[in-house]
Amino acid sequence: MGIAVIGFGWMGQAHSRSYLRIPTLFADRPATPELVVCADSVPARGEEAVRSFGFVRSTTDPAVAIEDPDVDVVVVAAPNMLHEELCVAAAAAGKHVFCEKPVGGTPDQTARVEKAARAAGVITGVGYNYRWAPLVMYARQLIEAGALGEITNYRGRFFSMYGADPLGLLSWRFDHDGAGYGVSSDILSHVMDLAMMLNGPIAEVCGLSETFIKERPLPRPGEGTHYDRGRPGDPTGPVTNEDYAGCFARFENGSIGNFESSRAIVGPQSQMAFEIYGTKGSIMWNLETMNEMQIFLTDATDNLHDGYTTVYAGDRYPYHGAFVPGDANAIGYEDLKVIEDLNFLSAVVSGVQHQPGFAEALAYVSVQSALIRSWQSGSWEKVDSVRID
Ligand SMILES: NC(=O)c1ccc[n+]([C@@H]2O[C@H](COP(=O)([O-])OP(=O)(O)OC[C@H]3O[C@@H](n4cnc5c(N)ncnc54)[C@H](O)[C@@H]3O)[C@@H](O)[C@H]2O)c1
Structure with missing residues (x-):
C-alpha cells in the first residue's frame, strides 16, 4: 500500500513512524504500507523523510506526491487551511485520503471536502485519535x-x-x-x-x-x-x-x-x-x-x-x-496513531468506509457552526448538518 505524506511536521512524522511500525506489531495486518513520497514546503524536511524514515522520494510540491502512480493513500498533515485544496486534489486523483483533524479550517471547507470525497468514492479517515485509546x-x-x-x-x-x-x-x-x-x-x-x-x-x-x-x-x-x-x-x-x-x-x-x-x-x-x-x-x-x-x-x-x-x-x-x-x-500517544492507521488500512483494503471519516468531521463542524452562531447571537442555537451542496 503506497503512502504519500503531505506536511512533515509533528503529525506527518507521527503517521510515518506509525506506518513504519505496523509491520513490526501486526503480523496479520491487512496490507503492508510503503512510504513512497513525502511532500513538505521546507526542502530539508522532505530530505529528512528520505534519509531517516526511508521514504523513496521527496518533493516540495504536494501535487507531485498526489499524482505519483505508486501512491494509494494520501495522508494530509499540513496546516488546516490547506486541507481543502489537498484533500480535494487527492480525491479527484482517486486516492484514499486520511486527513488530520479538523479537515479544513472552517465548516464550509469541511463540507466541500466531504462532497469531493463522496463524489470520488474514496475511503476517508480523520485523525480523531483519542477514539483509539x-x-x-x-x-x-x-x-x-x-x-x-x-x-x-x-x-x-x-x-x-x-x-x-x-x-x-x-x-x-x-x-x-x-x-x-x-x-x-x-x-x-x-x-x-x-x-x-x-x-x-x-x-x-x-x-x-x-x-x-x-x-x-x-x-x-x-x-x-x-x-x-x-x-x-x-x-x-x-x-x-x-x-x-x-x-x-x-x-x-x-x-x-x-x-x-x-x-x-x-x-x-x-x-x-x-x-x-x-x-x-x-x-x-x-x-x-491515559x-x-x-x-x-x-x-x-x-x-x-x-x-x-x-x-x-x-x-x-x-x-x-x-x-x-x-x-x-x-x-503512549503515538501508539494511538498506530491503531488509527491500522484501522484506516483495513478500511481501504475492505472498501468499507472508515470511522471516523469525513462524515464524522462534518458532524463535528455542524456543531461548531451552531457554536459560532451562538458566539454572535448570545443564544442557544440548534445544530443543523452543514450542507454539502
Ligand atoms: N490528531 C492530533 O492529535 C493532532 C495533533 C497535532 C496536529 N494535528 C493536526 O495535524 C495537522 C498538522 O499539524 P502539526 O502540528 O503537525 O503542524 P506542524 O507545524 O508541526 O507541521 C506542518 C508541516 O506542514 C508543512 N507545510 C506547510 N505548508 C505546506 C505546503 N503548502 N505543502 C506541504 N507542506 C506544507 C510545514 O513545513 C510543516 O512541516 C493540523 O491539521 C493539525 O490540526 C492533529
Missing part, C-alpha cells in the same frame, strides 16, 4: 452495553498550556489564514468527536469564545511551531482566532453537556478529558493519565465500600497487547 474503547463498550444506565450528563474538556506563554510564537495555529478557527477547530473538535461517539449527536449549544493573548512574537517565515518561544522585544503580530471556546449543550438523547477548551490556561498541561454520568454509574478519563480510568458502577459496589475504581490499561483491552503484554504496562 484502549480504555476509551472499553468505555464505549460499557456505555453501549448499558452499564451506566440512562446517561444524564457529560462533561468534556481540552485544557492545554501550549499557548499560555505570551512569548509563544505566532505560528499558523494562532492565525486565521493558517488555521481557520482557533481552539474550536484545534482541540474542542477532539472533545466533541469523542462525546458524540460515546453519547450520540448534539442537538443544540450555547457558548462563548475569547482570545486572551492578543499579540504574539512573529516567527521567521516557514519556521516555528506552537511549542516554540520568541524573546521579549521581538516584533509581534495579532492573534486572529480564539484561545478559548466552551458551551453548554443538549444531546439528542436528552442528556446535558458541558464543554470547555483552552490553549491559554495555566496548570492543566494536556487535559483532554471526559466524564460521563448515568443513572447506574459513571466513567472519568484524562489523556494526562492508562488509567475511573469507573463507578452501582451494580458492582455495596453501601460500605462504594467509590470509584481505578482501572489500569493492559492487554485485556482492545489492541493494548499488540504493544505490550500484561497489566498496567503503559502505552
Whole structure:
C-alpha cells in the first residue's frame, strides 16, 4: 500500500513512524504500507523523510506526491487551511485520503471536502485519535452495553498550556489564514468527536469564545511551531482566532453537556478529558493519565465500600497487547496513531468506509457552526448538518 505524506511536521512524522511500525506489531495486518513520497514546503524536511524514515522520494510540491502512480493513500498533515485544496486534489486523483483533524479550517471547507470525497468514492479517515485509546474503547463498550444506565450528563474538556506563554510564537495555529478557527477547530473538535461517539449527536449549544493573548512574537517565515518561544522585544503580530471556546449543550438523547477548551490556561498541561454520568454509574478519563480510568458502577459496589475504581490499561483491552503484554504496562500517544492507521488500512483494503471519516468531521463542524452562531447571537442555537451542496 503506497503512502504519500503531505506536511512533515509533528503529525506527518507521527503517521510515518506509525506506518513504519505496523509491520513490526501486526503480523496479520491487512496490507503492508510503503512510504513512497513525502511532500513538505521546507526542502530539508522532505530530505529528512528520505534519509531517516526511508521514504523513496521527496518533493516540495504536494501535487507531485498526489499524482505519483505508486501512491494509494494520501495522508494530509499540513496546516488546516490547506486541507481543502489537498484533500480535494487527492480525491479527484482517486486516492484514499486520511486527513488530520479538523479537515479544513472552517465548516464550509469541511463540507466541500466531504462532497469531493463522496463524489470520488474514496475511503476517508480523520485523525480523531483519542477514539483509539484502549480504555476509551472499553468505555464505549460499557456505555453501549448499558452499564451506566440512562446517561444524564457529560462533561468534556481540552485544557492545554501550549499557548499560555505570551512569548509563544505566532505560528499558523494562532492565525486565521493558517488555521481557520482557533481552539474550536484545534482541540474542542477532539472533545466533541469523542462525546458524540460515546453519547450520540448534539442537538443544540450555547457558548462563548475569547482570545486572551492578543499579540504574539512573529516567527521567521516557514519556521516555528506552537511549542516554540520568541524573546521579549521581538516584533509581534495579532492573534486572529480564539484561545478559548466552551458551551453548554443538549444531546439528542436528552442528556446535558458541558464543554470547555483552552490553549491559554495555566496548570492543566494536556487535559483532554471526559466524564460521563448515568443513572447506574459513571466513567472519568484524562489523556494526562491515559492508562488509567475511573469507573463507578452501582451494580458492582455495596453501601460500605462504594467509590470509584481505578482501572489500569493492559492487554485485556482492545489492541493494548499488540504493544505490550500484561497489566498496567503503559502505552503512549503515538501508539494511538498506530491503531488509527491500522484501522484506516483495513478500511481501504475492505472498501468499507472508515470511522471516523469525513462524515464524522462534518458532524463535528455542524456543531461548531451552531457554536459560532451562538458566539454572535448570545443564544442557544440548534445544530443543523452543514450542507454539502
Ligand atoms: N490528531 C492530533 O492529535 C493532532 C495533533 C497535532 C496536529 N494535528 C493536526 O495535524 C495537522 C498538522 O499539524 P502539526 O502540528 O503537525 O503542524 P506542524 O507545524 O508541526 O507541521 C506542518 C508541516 O506542514 C508543512 N507545510 C506547510 N505548508 C505546506 C505546503 N503548502 N505543502 C506541504 N507542506 C506544507 C510545514 O513545513 C510543516 O512541516 C493540523 O491539521 C493539525 O490540526 C492533529
